[in-house]
Amino acid sequence: MSVSQEVSPLIRPRSKILTRFGHELNWGDFVFRRVTASLAMLMLAALAAMAAAMVYGSAESLSKFGLGFVTAQVWDPVRDVYGALPFIYGTIASSLLALCFAVPISIGVAIFLSELAPAWLRGPVGFLVELLAAVPSVVYGLWGIFVLAPWLRNSVEPLLARTLGFLPFFQGQQRGFGMLAGGIILAIMITPTISSVSREVLRAVPSSLREGALGLGATSWEAVRVAVLPYARSGLVGAIILGLGRALGETMAITMVIGNRSEISASLFAPSYTMASVIANEFSEATGSLYLSALAEVGLLLFVVTVLLNVVARLLVWRVGRLPEGGSL
Amino acid sequence: MFSRYARRKFTDVLVRSACVAAAVLALIPLVSVLYYVTSRGIGGISLAFFSELPKPVGESGGGMANALVGTCKLVFLACLFGIPPGVLAGMYLAEFGHTRFGKWVRFSADVMSGVPSITVGIFVYSLVVLQTKHFSAFAGGVALSVLMLPTVTRTTEELLKLVPESLREAALGLGVPKWRATLSVMLRTAAPGIATGVMLAVARVAGETAPLLFTAFSNPFWSSGLNEPTASLPVNIYNYAVSPYEEWHRQAWAAALVLLLLVLLLNVSARLLVRQRVGAP
Amino acid sequence: MLARRNLLVGLLLGLIACKESQPAPAPSATEAAPVLKQDEAVSLTGAGATFPYPLYSKWISEYNKLNPNVKINYQSIGSGGGIRQITANTVDFGATDAPMKEDEAKQASGKLFHIPATIGAVVVAYNLPEVTGTLKLSSEVLVDIYAGKVKRWNDPKLKADNADAKLPAKDISVVYRTDGSGTTAVFTEYLGKVSAEWKEKVGVGKVVRWPTGLGAKGNEGVTGQVKTTPYTIGYIERAYASQNKLPMAELRNKAGKFVAPSIEAMSAAANAVEMPAELVVSLANADGEGAYPITSYSYLLVYEDAKDATKGEALAKYVWWGLHDGQKFAKDLDYAPIPATVLSKVEARLRELRSGDRKLLSGA
Numbered sequence: 001m002s003v004s005q006e007v008s009p010l011i012r013p014r015s016k017i018l019t020r021f022g023h024e025l026n027w028g029d030f031v032f033r034r035v036t037a038s039l040a041m042l043m044l045a046a047l048a049a050m051a052a053a054m055v056y057g058s059a060e061s062l063s064k065f066g067l068g069f070v071t072a073q074v075w076d077p078v079r080d081v082y083g084a085l086p087f088i089y090g091t092i093a094s095s096l097l098a099l100c101f102a103v104p105i106s107i108g109v110a111i112f113l114s115e116l117a118p119a120w121l122r123g124p125v126g127f128l129v130e131l132l133a134a135v136p137s138v139v140y141g142l143w144g145i146f147v148l149a150p151w152l153r154n155s156v157e158p159l160l161a162r163t164l165g166f167l168p169f170f171q172g173q174q175r176g177f178g179m180l181a182g183g184i185i186l187a188i189m190i191t192p193t194i195s196s197v198s199r200e201v202l203r204a205v206p207s208s209l210r211e212g213a214l215g216l217g218a219t220s221w222e223a224v225r226v227a228v229l230p231y232a233r234s235g236l237v238g239a240i241i242l243g244l245g246r247a248l249g250e251t252m253a254i255t256m257v258i259g260n261r262s263e264i265s266a267s268l269f270a271p272s273y274t275m276a277s278v279i280a281n282e283f284s285e286a287t288g289s290l291y292l293s294a295l296a297e298v299g300l301l302l303f304v305v306t307v308l309l310n311v312v313a314r315l316l317v318w319r320v321g322r323l324p325e326g327g328s329l
Numbered sequence: 330m331f332s333r334y335a336r337r338k339f340t341d342v343l344v345r346s347a348c349v350a351a352a353v354l355a356l357i358p359l360v361s362v363l364y365y366v367t368s369r370g371i372g373g374i375s376l377a378f379f380s381e382l383p384k385p386v387g388e389s390g391g392g393m394a395n396a397l398v399g400t401c402k403l404v405f406l407a408c409l410f411g412i413p414p415g416v417l418a419g420m421y422l423a424e425f426g427h428t429r430f431g432k433w434v435r436f437s438a439d440v441m442s443g444v445p446s447i448t449v450g451i452f453v454y455s456l457v458v459l460q461t462k463h464f465s466a467f468a469g470g471v472a473l474s475v476l477m478l479p480t481v482t483r484t485t486e487e488l489l490k491l492v493p494e495s496l497r498e499a500a501l502g503l504g505v506p507k508w509r510a511t512l513s514v515m516l517r518t519a520a521p522g523i524a525t526g527v528m529l530a531v532a533r534v535a536g537e538t539a540p541l542l543f544t545a546f547s548n549p550f551w552s553s554g555l556n557e558p559t560a561s562l563p564v565n566i567y568n569y570a571v572s573p574y575e576e577w578h579r580q581a582w583a584a585a586l587v588l589l590l591l592v593l594l595l596n597v598s599a600r601l602l603v604r605q606r607v608g609a610p
Numbered sequence: 611m612l613a614r615r616n617l618l619v620g621l622l623l624g625l626i627a628c629k630e631s632q633p634a635p636a637p638s639a640t641e642a643a644p645v646l647k648q649d650e651a652v653s654l655t656g657a658g659a660t661f662p663y664p665l666y667s668k669w670i671s672e673y674n675k676l677n678p679n680v681k682i683n684y685q686s687i688g689s690g691g692g693i694r695q696i697t698a699n700t701v702d703f704g705a706t707d708a709p710m711k712e713d714e715a716k717q718a719s720g721k722l723f724h725i726p727a728t729i730g731a732v733v734v735a736y737n738l739p740e741v742t743g744t745l746k747l748s749s750e751v752l753v754d755i756y757a758g759k760v761k762r763w764n765d766p767k768l769k770a771d772n773a774d775a776k777l778p779a780k781d782i783s784v785v786y787r788t789d790g791s792g793t794t795a796v797f798t799e800y801l802g803k804v805s806a807e808w809k810e811k812v813g814v815g816k817v818v819r820w821p822t823g824l825g826a827k828g829n830e831g832v833t834g835q836v837k838t839t840p841y842t843i844g845y846i847e848r849a850y851a852s853q854n855k856l857p858m859a860e861l862r863n864k865a866g867k868f869v870a871p872s873i874e875a876m877s878a879a880a881n882a883v884e885m886p887a888e889l890v891v892s893l894a895n896a897d898g899e900g901a902y903p904i905t906s907y908s909y910l911l912v913y914e915d916a917k918d919a920t921k922g923e924a925l926a927k928y929v930w931w932g933l934h935d936g937q938k939f940a941k942d943l944d945y946a947p948i949p950a951t952v953l954s955k956v957e958a959r960l961r962e963l964r965s966g967d968r969k970l971l972s973g974a
Contacts, residue, residue: 032508036421039414040434043478047437050444050452077790078813108351116345117352125352127596132359133529134592135366136536138567139585141827143362145834153839175783175839177824188358195355196529197484200522204491219341235487242483245442251539252567260788260825271824273788276445280539281827283447284688285790285816287714299448306443310436385668387942462700464655546655547685549670558655558683568686571830572664573853 051303057296060289069297075262077282082294084301086262090179090272091305094254095247097183097268102190102247103240109191110198115210115224126199133192141256144185149176149257156180157269172267175259180268182258186250190243197242201235202228241313248306251280275302366585373583383549383565386574393584395551399466399559400535400591403545406470406555407534411477412527418478419485419523420511426486435486442479449475450540458544464558469545476537477530484526488519524603531599532592538563562588652924656684658692658705659792660829661847662728662908664943666705669936673928680924689792690816696722696911702925704911707792708816709890721914723959724890725929726907728937729880729946732797733871733904735836735856736843738763740778744870746771748862749804749895749903755782755843756801757808758822763841771862778841785835785844788825790816796906797845800894804903845904849944863903864895875902876946885952889959905946912963919965926963926970933960 055062061069065082072083113126153176160170205228213223229236259271260281275298286292331339377392384391418434425431453472458464492515500510516523541547546558547565562584569581656666663686670682687695689706696704697718709724734752736745747755751767754760760767764777787794795816802809812818826832832844833854848871851858860868869875882898885891893905910929916922933956937947948956963970 028506028508032511033421033425036417037425037430040418040421040431040482042414043418043441043482044434044437046475046478047441049456050441050448053452053455054448074819076813076819077817078815078819105351105355108348109355112348112352116348125356128359129352129355130525130529130532130596131363131589131593132355134532134536134589134596135362136538136563136566136585136588138538138563138570139362139366139536142570142834143365145831146838147361147365150838173781175824177826177835191355192532193480193529196525197487200484200488200525201491204488204519204522206493219337221341221344222337232491235491238483238487241439242442242480245439245479246533248443249445249448251445251447255788255827256831260827261820261823273825276447277788279445280447281789282817283451283690283790284542285690285792287690287693287711289713299445302443302445302448303440306440310439310443383667385671386664387668388671458700459698464700542685542687543691546657546683548683549667550681550683557653558685568663571660571828573829573833573847573850574664575853 051300054296054300054303058293058300060293061297062293064290065294065297069294070301073262073264075278077286077288077291080288080290082290082297084275084298086264087273087275087278087298088301088305089264090258090262091248091274091276091302092309094179094182094186094258094272094274095244095309097179098186098190098247099240099244101183101187102194102243105187106191106194106239106243107198107236109195110202111224113195113199114202115220115228126196130192130196132188133196137189137250137252140185140189140253144181144253144257148184149181152176152181152184161269168266169268172265172269174269175271177257177259177271178267178269179258179265179272182254182272182274183268185253185257186247189250189253190246193246194239194243197239198232198236201232201239204235205231237313241310244309244313245306248302248309249276251276255281275299275305363589366582366589369579370582370584370586373579374586378580378583378587382551383560386572386577389576391580393560393562393565393580393587395548396560396562396565396584397587397591399545399548399552399561400563400588402466402555402559403469403473403541403561404531404535404595406466407473407477408527408531409474410470411474411530411534412481415478415481415527415530416485416516416523419482420489420516422482422486423489423515424511435483438479438482441475442483445539446476446537447539450543453540454543463556464544464546465556466545466552466559467555469541469559469561470555472540472544473534473537476534476540480530480533481523481527484529485519485523488522488526489515491522492518520603521600524599528596528599531595535592535595536563536588538567562591650920651679651681652920654680654682654703654921654925654928655701656682656692656703656705656910657687657695657701658684658911659689659707659908660686661707661730661792662705662945664849665728665936665940665945668939668943669928669932672936672939673931676931680928682928688790689795690790692911696913702921703929705908706911707906707908708795709909710911718913723912723914723963724888724909725912725933725956725959726885726889726948726952727910727929727932728908728940729876729893729905729948730908730944731848731871731876731902731905731946732793732800732845733848733851734843734845734859734861735833735851736859737836737840737856738778739840740776741772741857743772743775744857745775745859746862746868747859749800752861753801753805753808756784756786756820756823757812758784771868780841783835783839783842784820784823785826785832785842786820786823787828787832787845789827791828792816792906792908793829793845793847794818796894796904799892799906800904803895847944852944861903863901864897865899865901867899869900869902871902871904873941873944873946875900876905877949878902879905880907880946880949880952885955887955889956914963916963916965916970919968919970922963922965923970926960930957930960930971933957 073085074083157174164170209227210223213227255277260273261271262273377390380394381392457468500514541564548558548560552559566581566584569577666684692704695701764779798814802814826835829846829850832846833850836842836844860870863869878898879893879896879901882896882901895903940947
């Protein structure tokens, strides 16, 4: 009858709430912003609470060892002497090694799935890669002990020692268990995260960009490199950081294959120990307030390392060059 | 020597084969792990597995029915507590993330994704279990949701940011309020991608053991409701796998296989649900 | 579409609502043991050591057959975890291999009794393809291997005790436990007792700083490494070695004899050591001809004064049953039963359990 009934039900009359900048604001927008902001605040609050709990828990250890905790290498619960440097090294080295393996492979898989694969192959392969994420950590660990480590010990490490043995990375006793095994298992575990999110990101890039480049005569790789990747850069970096986070925090699988010796060695064959592993290994049995406090401090240090690596990653992205972020072309 | 075109073509072929090689490389460990789990676990799958309670060593039969139900409960709780806040927080970051507050939230999501699952478990232990003085499925669900939150949030944010502005502008041009445009248009378009991120997070937490040890504990019997300790597949897998007994190992592998199938099922159903809503692009 | 979504939601809710459908009660065992009658359903939780988990889960299952209204939930989160949970009162009883220390006991809300529930042994497993007989290790050699002083299998010290074994000229791969565990505590306690140097340089505890070797996670991790890597040596719980058919070394005990870790040898060790009033004692390096030197008790932790009388009584009755009827399940699961001399002292202790002024076990 009246005009309003023919109009789309999405349209509502505007309200008269005025924000302080004089913009007329719909009450729906107001509520939306506040609700989502409060939930975002929840995330911040959860993190702050965890950080606070860890600082509180590690108070005793912080006061006793101070900065020496980060530089000392001796971890001796019998004598109540604690130093976390080998764990810091182990965590950073294993995570970076995992990224070295996982990022090229994951981005390659993502490009394959979004650009190169024929339509009938995309579904199954994408689905299989995501299946990697569903395998429980414990199962990866056991597979690592019974399949990966023996394979490394018998086939890979001798080969590396023969061909690249002059490098300090490939020297020392070959046991199968060690930094290399840890890095590989972590890489396998973070590949589904990075590749799935990257694939979605690449898929979300409007095809007009790709088609534009192709129309100008680019090969498909050039089209991806010039048109798709820059647009998707923020999303890809986000995917990689998620993968990095997972690598830093992984506990079960890596502790089963990394050898768990708190030593710092350049060799990939040598055993190592990560911060998450030491917490998982020793927390259940730890008794004694200084011991528990030292473990809490290791958790706090892991926090700090995560923060630092995140900052470095963001800085790298920023330095490489600022391009318009996705969505605003 | 080579024409410029030949060089370009060569690079193209090189990169394309590298991508194919990457896909193959990524699938090799999967095939190996799947083969390993299936070959060891298929023998343990039987009707008894799905209907009976665990039996101690030396007694034949026994299954993990309570663990299966427990995992479903825990995943449900994790999704309940983790998905709505995660998606909404992600929407906030996509819309208003350029503010200083938004930057801090994004940063904290990234940092939180790196917190080891055992730390989250200990945190929720002191938050929930010590206050209620008992272990419960509720505490387990909370711990898992905390693990899910960063992944869901960041994935939602990144995918929402990638939806072309033209869609939003079109909606706004029709007079749709901004919030409605975000929910009905942007979110719907990004939904399949967000579903992927959500399923990734769910797949990960469905297989987590460490946070459950101090929160949901475990239970050899059925647990009723949400306030009792509950058995779960990952914890059972862990307990059985680290035991000395071959028959328990077999059950652990069978449970791992069932867990994989469960996550697969969730994955497929999530895809189906989302696909229906979006329709053909 | 809507139907599909609703179906899924309904399925999920149905699973949640799937409450305890009581499993069909197993036919009650025709035991001579008195069936304890209690009308109300009682639920007990316990946490602690991994080592006695198989035995306790057998006890729980058997006890539940006799008393279907008593449900006990024991989870192995580690001795330290057990101590922490019982101190925080989130569980009704704890279990630990290594006894609580003074400062730990102070943090509990009441007095905690250690109840020795069973006996286990730590064995030294090895992987030597060439050696057919059993390896014999003296205490000095074992200490030297773990200290990194004896590095090769064909070292003269090893040859001295194993004259007719074909010891290969290979490096010894030493494996230790990386996670905190009672097994390590028992093993290092033995090493500390036989070597003053070990006690001083490395020490005794659930986690120590090992001079050499690789760390594996859990008994199963060490077992896995020993099983898959030749020329490896590691220490594990007896059940893991026997279940995985790993050869176990014979150790020379205090009396000078090489003893294999059999149940009889474990019992011999327990019989040789006098149990003090506190019911806490170390069995490492016990006297006695046939004693296996790395044996240890595993304890249950129970509050002397139970806050909840019903739960306290149920727990007391369960522990009493475990220490009497439960002991017959020990041997099949690679544990040794508590000797009779110790049992009488434990009984006296259990009779002291009370809730307020009421004694929980009245003339059982």
